[in-house]
Amino acid sequence: MRAGLVLGEVWNGLRRNMSVVISVVLVTFVSLTFVGAAILMQLQIQQMKTFWFDRAQVAIYLCTEYDESATCAGEDAGEEEISAVENALQSDTLRPYVDDFFFVTHEQAYEEFVQQFDGNPIVDITQPEQLNQTFWIKLSDPSRSDIITETFSGIPGVQSVSDQRSLLDRIFLFLGVASYTAIVIAGLMLVAAMLLISTTIRLSAFSRRREIGIMRLVGASNRFIQTPFILEGIIAALFGAVLASAASVSIVRFFVQGFLASEVPFTSYITVEQALVVPPVLILVGVILSAIAAKIAITRYLRV
Secondary structure (H helix, E strand, O other), X not given: XXXXXXXHXXXXXXXXXXXXXXXXXXXXXXXXXXXXXXXXXXXXXXXXHHHXXXXXXXXXXXXXXXXXXXXXXXXXXXXXXXXHHHHHXXXXXXXXXXXXXXXXXXXXXXXXXXXXXXXXXXXXXXXXXXXXXEEEEEEOOHXXXXXXXXXXXXXXXXXXXXXXXXXXXXXXXXXXXXXXHHHHHHHHHHHHHHHHHHHXXXXXXXXXXXXXHHHHHOOOOHHHHHHHHHHHHHHHHHHHHHHHHHXXXXXXXXXXXXHHHHHOOOOOOOOHHHHXXXXXXXXXXXXXXXXXXXXXXXXXXXXX
């Protein structure tokens, strides 16, 4: 197969259908950008899970005099009840599961509350005794938080036991739904891109129907006839995939690392190095789907 002749046919096809080719590039760019965003979001979710789950703590909230629950009955947790919880945390039973813990008094909780809500009118109507005294527990294995929950739930002086992991799970569930939504949108856009590629190949083949007829008369193989059209689809999609790859890496470079990491530094973010795994995936997906769409389109056209 003569490479020069094939490349010449590819160039002619791209030049004759330039407006449609640009459409293919743009649709492929948008669809693969959604794919890249979905991949980046999954990477970010895993990064945040690793960061936060290792730091997740269990909080044992003690009773206040304003709490009328069964274990509190409107009485503040006394020294005996506080000592009972502390001794249980230091016992041989729980020691293998507890890495560290610390106790926050009413006054310490109020100081943190004032710092957090500085300038908010709620500070003026809140008193230290209204805020729970709390044991904050760091576990050796955060996945075993149910042991702490079962041990201290319902005992005198304890209002409630809260596992931060359950709160984080809700956040990650929301982020996961957003990620899967992006995947669905990306899938629909990829279908649109494949249909557009197929249409482009059919238009290109129709505009060169005379040349195709001559090649058939002189005994050219179907492979020789199909190759330029398949390459046209691949090249158009490749441009779109490269643009989508650049957009994905740019999002991490300028938005995630350039903005979020400095303005919202409460968690860990993915790096540009981690984002570099996305371009090969996008390019591979773009090339494979475009080759399939072009192959199907030109094969059907030649059978007509």
